[in-house]
Amino acid sequence: MKLLGFIIVCLTGTFLLYGTSDLPDWGDPNSPASLHLSNHYIEKAVAETEVPNLVTAVLADYRGFDTMFETAVVFTAGLACFLLLRDFKPKEDRYYRHVPTGVVLHFKDKARQLRVGTEFEAVDKDWVPSDMVIKTVCRILIPFIQIYALYVVAHGDFSPGGGFQGGVIFGSSFILLAISYNLKTLMKRVSEKFLGIFSAVGVLIYVGIGAIAMVMGGNFLDYSTLAPLLPVNPGHIRALGMLGVEIGVGIAVMAVMAIIYINIVSQGRHDEGL
Amino acid sequence: MTEIISLVVAKYNYWLYIVLMMIGLYAMIAKNNLIKKLVGMNIFQTAIILFYVSIGYKTGATIPIIKNAHGSHGAEAAVIHAAEYINPLPHVLMLTAIVVSVATFGVAMALCVRIYQRYQTLEEDELRMRLSEK
Numbered sequence: 130m131k132l133l134g135f136i137i138v139c140l141t142g143t144f145l146l147y148g149t150s151d152l153p154d155w156g157d158p159n160s161p162a163s164l165h166l167s168n169h170y171i172e173k174a175v176a177e178t179e180v181p182n183l184v185t186a187v188l189a190d191y192r193g194f195d196t197m198f199e200t201a202v203v204f205t206a207g208l209a210c211f212l213l214l215r216d217f218k219p220k221e222d223r224y225y226r227h228v229p230t231g232v233v234l235h236f237k238d239k240a241r242q243l244r245v246g247t248e249f250e251a252v253d254k255d256w257v258p259s260d261m262v263i264k265t266v267c268r269i270l271i272p273f274i275q276i277y278a279l280y281v282v283a284h285g286d287f288s289p290g291g292g293f294q295g296g297v298i299f300g301s302s303f304i305l306l307a308i309s310y311n312l313k314t315l316m317k318r319v320s321e322k323f324l325g326i327f328s329a330v331g332v333l334i335y336v337g338i339g340a341i342a343m344v345m346g347g348n349f350l351d352y353s354t355l356a357p358l359l360p361v362n363p364g365h366i367r368a369l370g371m372l373g374v375e376i377g378v379g380i381a382v383m384a385v386m387a388i389i390y391i392n393i394v395s396q397g398r399h400d401e402g403l
Numbered sequence: 404m405t406e407i408i409s410l411v412v413a414k415y416n417y418w419l420y421i422v423l424m425m426i427g428l429y430a431m432i433a434k435n436n437l438i439k440k441l442v443g444m445n446i447f448q449t450a451i452i453l454f455y456v457s458i459g460y461k462t463g464a465t466i467p468i469i470k471n472a473h474g475s476h477g478a479e480a481a482v483i484h485a486a487e488y489i490n491p492l493p494h495v496l497m498l499t500a501i502v503v504s505v506a507t508f509g510v511a512m513a514l515c516v517r518i519y520q521r522y523q524t525l526e527e528d529e530l531r532m533r534l535s536e537k
Contacts, residue, residue, distance in 0.1 A: 187492060
C-alpha cells in the first residue's frame with residue numbers, strides 16, 4: 130500500500146510539474162488571473178464602496194452571497210461538532226476538594242450530588258492546573274487579545290482584518306483561558322447556551338442585513354438601500370453595511386471556534402479536558 | 404544555462420507547492436493513523452492556499468489596500484492603477500477557505516474522537532479488524 134501510494138504520488142507530482150510550464154510566471158502582472166475582474170475591483174472599489182481594503186470590499190460586498198454561505202458552513206461545523214460529541218450523561222467518578230482543609234472527596238455514586246460553592250470546589254481527575262506564572266501571564270494577556278480582536282473586526286474596512294480574522298482571534302482568547310486555567314473556568318464565564326445562541330445570531334445578523342435590504346426595495350445584500358435607515362452620508366452606507374456583516378461573521382466564528390474546542394477536548398462532557 | 408535559471412526563477416514557487424501538495428497526498432494515502440491523515444489533509448490545503456495567493460502576486464505591487472483613501476470620498480482620491488496593487492480576489496477566496504478548513508478540521512477531529520470512543524483505536528488496520536469482527 131505504501132509503495133503503491135508512493136508511485137501514485139510520484140506520477141501525480143510529475144504530471145503537475147509538467148503542467149506548470151503552462152502557468153504564468155511568478156509575479157507576472159499580465160497573468161490571466163489579474164487581467165479581467167481584478168482590475169475592476171482595484172480601480173472601482175473605492176469609488177463604489179468607499180472601502181480602501183479591497184479584500185473586505187470583495188469579501189463582503191461583491192461576493193457577499195458567497196461569504197454568507199461560508200459563514201453558514203462555519204455554523205454548520207459547530208453544529209456538527211455539538212451533535213457528534215455532546216454527551217449529557219454525568220460522569221461516574223467525580224472529585225471535590227474541601228477548600229479549607231484541602232481534603233479531596235471521591236464520589237462514585239451518580240445520584241449523590243455535592244453543592245459546589247465556597248466550601249467545596251470541583252476538581253479534575255486528569256487535568257492538572259497550570260503554573261502560577263502561566264496563569265498570571267494569560268490573565269493579563271487575554272483582555273488585550275480580546276481588545277485586539279474587536280479592533281481587527283471594527284477596522285477591517287481600512288486595514289488588514291475583518292470578521293473571520295477577528296472572530297478567530299477572539300475565539301482563541303477563550304481557548305487560551307481554557308488551557309491556562311481549566312475548562313470549568315471557561316464554562317463558568319461563557320456558557321454553552323451563550324455560545325450556541327451567538328453562533329446562530331452571527332449568521333442571523335448577516336442574513337438579516339441582507340433581508341432588510343430586500344425589504345427596503347433592493348436586491349438581497351444590496352447595502353445601498355439601507356441609506357434611509359441610518360443618518361450618515363449615503364455614499365458611506367456600503368462600508369457600514371459591510372461592517373455590520375463583518376460583525377455578524379465575527380460573532381459566529383468566535384462562538385463556533387469555542388464550541389469546537391470545548392466539545393473536542395472534553396469529549397462532549399464539558400467538564401474537564403485540555 | 405540562463406534559460407534554465409530564468410525558468411527556475413519564474414516557476415519555482417509552483418514546484419514548491421506541488422512538492423508540499425504531494426507530501427500531503429502521500430500522508431493521506433499511505434499513513435495508517437487517522438490523525439496523521441488529517442495532518443496530511445491540512446498540508447494539502449495549505450499548499451493550495453499558497454498556490455492561490457501566489458497567483459495573485461504581481462511584481463512591484465503592494466497589498467490590496469488603497470493608499471490615502473481613508474476619509475476621502477471616492478472622487479477626490481487620486482487615480483488608481485491596477486498594476487500598483489496585487490489581485491485581491493485570491494486573498495478573498497483563501498481567507499474564507501482558511502476558516503472553513505479550520506471548521507472542517509474540527510468536524511474531522513470530532514469524528515476521530517467518536518471513533519476512538521467506540522473502537523479504542525485510530526489505526527486504520529485495527530479499525531478494519533474490529534469492524535470485521537462484528
